[in-house]
Amino acid sequence: xxxxxxxxxxxxxxxxxxxxMDILDSIIRSLGITYLDANDSxxxxxxxxxxxxxxxxxxxxxxxxQSFTSSMSIPSPTQRSAQQQQSTVDATTSGSRCSCDSLSLxxxxxxxxxxxxxxxxxxxxxxxxxxxxxxxxxxxxxxWSTLMLVSGHxxxxxxxxxxxxxxxxxxxxxxxxxxx
Numbered sequence: 403x404x405x406x407x408x409x410x411x412x413x414x415x416x417x418x419x420x421x422x423m424d425i426l427d428s429i430i431r432s433l434g435i436t437y438l439d440a441n442d443s444x445x446x447x448x449x450x451x452x453x454x455x456x457x458x459x460x461x462x463x464x465x466x467x468q469s470f471t472s473s474m475s476i477p478s479p480t481q482r483s484a485q486q487q488q489s490t491v492d493a494t495t496s497g498s499r500c501s502c503d504s505l506s507l508x509x510x511x512x513x514x515x516x517x518x519x520x521x522x523x524x525x526x527x528x529x530x531x532x533x534x535x536x537x538x539x540x541x542x543x544x545x546w547s548t549l550m551l552v553s554g555h556x557x558x559x560x561x562x563x564x565x566x567x568x569x570x571x572x573x574x575x576x577x578x579x580x581x582x
Contacts, residue, residue: 404551416564423555423567430548431570435541440578448574542579549577 407414407422430436439445448454507514508522515522527536552571559566570576 408551408555419555420567423552423569426548427552427567427569427571430545431576433541436545436571436577436579438538438541438545438578439580442578442580445578445580447578450573450575452574454574545577545579 404419404422404426407419440447446454503509503523505525506522507518507524507526510526527539531539549571552569556566556569556572558564566572
């Protein structure tokens with residue numbers, strides 16, 4: 403609903419956008435899913451009312467020696483960082499491609515092209531995950547999608563001098579989830 407209200411349509415109004423964003427923000431807050439991984443040391447957490455920053459000086463973010471446990475597993479934050487850095491190096495030296503496409507829903511589920519064409523590049527669930535792990539990952543994806551939507555709307559609102567909504571998701575200290 404929030405995404406729809408942000409897009410141009412015949413009844414597009416600032417009050418409808420604000421209402422939809424408030425409802426989405428309230429749902430996320432009341433379910434507490436932004437704190438899903440708050441006690442996980444791999445989750446980025448931030449100080450209240452401070453500029454968000456991630457300490458990337460740790461060797462764990464730069465170690466390219468870690469290998470993936472399975473060709474179908476979703477990489478950990480450390481593995482993604484190392485893979486991203488290696489892909490950047492590879493792309494400039496040998497023209498190789500990232501193997502991320504092999505982890506996508508479109509690559510792993512042929513019916514996705516007709517059933518969910520907008521989700522073809524979405525990472526596929528790890529086949530070894532339990533139902534509980536899949537639900538937690540779905541909550542993480544909902545948090546990150548909401549955060550992107552709220553961030554984009556907040557940036558636009560500020561750029562055009564609209565009143566900024568006081569949303570729970572705008573405060574970085576309210577989010578403690580990892581991207582699995």
